[in-house]
Amino acid sequence: MDSKAMNGKPSNKRIKVVFVLGGPGSGKGTQCAKIVEHFGFTHFSAGDLLRAETKSGSEYGTMIQNLMKEGKLVDSSIIVRLIQKAMLESENDKFLIDGFPRNEENRIAFEKIVNIEPEFLLFLDCPESELEKRLLSRNQGREDDNIETIKKRFKVFMESTLPVVSYYEQRGKVRKVNAAKPPEEVFEDIKAIFSSIQGNDISYRQIAIEAKPEHSPSLIKCCLQFLCCLRMHERK
Numbered sequence: 111m112d113s114k115a116m117n118g119k120p121s122n123k124r125i126k127v128v129f130v131l132g133g134p135g136s137g138k139g140t141q142c143a144k145i146v147e148h149f150g151f152t153h154f155s156a157g158d159l160l161r162a163e164t165k166s167g168s169e170y171g172t173m174i175q176n177l178m179k180e181g182k183l184v185d186s187s188i189i190v191r192l193i194q195k196a197m198l199e200s201e202n203d204k205f206l207i208d209g210f211p212r213n214e215e216n217r218i219a220f221e222k223i224v225n226i227e228p229e230f231l232l233f234l235d236c237p238e239s240e241l242e243k244r245l246l247s248r249n250q251g252r253e254d255d256n257i258e259t260i261k262k263r264f265k266v267f268m269e270s271t272l273p274v275v276s277y278y279e280q281r282g283k284v285r286k287v288n289a290a291k292p293p294e295e296v297f298e299d300i301k302a303i304f305s306s307i308q309g310n311d312i313s314y315r316q317i318a319i320e321a322k323p324e325h326s327p328s329l330i331k332c333c334l335q336f337l338c339c340l341r342m343h344e345r346k
């Protein structure tokens with residue numbers, strides 16, 4: 111995918127975006143950390159960006175905090191600007207955007223402001239009873255991890271987020287995994303999805319990660335030389 115730009119200006123960076131959605135507590139943050147480690151993506155959690163904004167002394171801080179306490183969604187222009195800023199400040203060209211788009215307004219604002227079509231949407235599917243159990247035992251001091259707010263977050267997820275999943279489903283862009291399994295098993299399924307899109311996009315970092323002591327130095331050298339040729343060919 112040749113992205114035109116993130117900020118309206120032409121760019122020759124090939125930017126890849128994967129949206130990561132699932133119910134509250136489905137393991138988005140947990141799985142994103144594993145994807146970063148194995149596939150070299152940069153991870154932005156929309157919720158974490160908003161939490162950081164409330165602590166930054168921003169003019170919107172109190173308003174964001176109040177909405178989050180209620181499990182409500184923040185205005186799209188705010189969250190999209192935060193995501194765009196984070197992407198522009200990154201050196202990477204592959205991004206996991208976790209907890210976004212949460213509603214149609216988020217989706218349309220991203221399309222208008224950032225103007226990048228996602229590669230696909232990774233959907234972590236998990237029953238509500240399991241989500242509730244996980245959130246109530248998360249113990250990370252989140253103000254919204256209480257039963258009253260959890261119920262409101264589930265409602266927002268069903269009413270506002272699932273329609274976005276359907277939108278991408280109709281376009282063949284949803285990769286759904288069963289997230290009601292132990293984290294390592296969930297990641298096995300995710301690995302298969304990301305490996306299949308990796309194609310020519312294998313990175314130097316990936317070779318370094320995959321290299322094992324039993325691999326001969328000449329095999330690793332050969333892989334790196336192949337990758338150099340591939341990159342030169344891509345630049346032509």
Ligand SMILES: Nc1ncnc2c1ncn2[C@@H]1O[C@H](COP(=O)(O)OP(=O)(O)OP(=O)(O)O)[C@@H](O)[C@H]1O
Nearest residue numbers: 133134135136137138139140244248289291292293
């Ligand atoms: N597959 C899993 N099985 C059991 N527990 C899990 C699994 N994945 C994550 N957890 C645990 O569930 C809790 C929620 O996980 P995580 O924070 O990754 O979810 P999330 O989707 O990012 O949640 P939120 O939408 O609230 O940000 C954490 O305590 C995490 O350790």
Ligand SMILES: Nc1ccn([C@@H]2O[C@H](COP(=O)(O)O)[C@@H](O)[C@H]2O)c(=O)n1
Nearest residue numbers: 156157177178181182183184209210212
């Ligand atoms: N696109 C988004 C994402 C999140 N929020 C708010 O943040 C809360 C926490 O989000 P997590 O992904 O960390 O669970 C969420 O309940 C919303 O209040 C948002 O407004 N827009």
Ligand SMILES: [Mg+2]
Nearest residue numbers: 138139155157
């Ligand atoms: Mg999270």
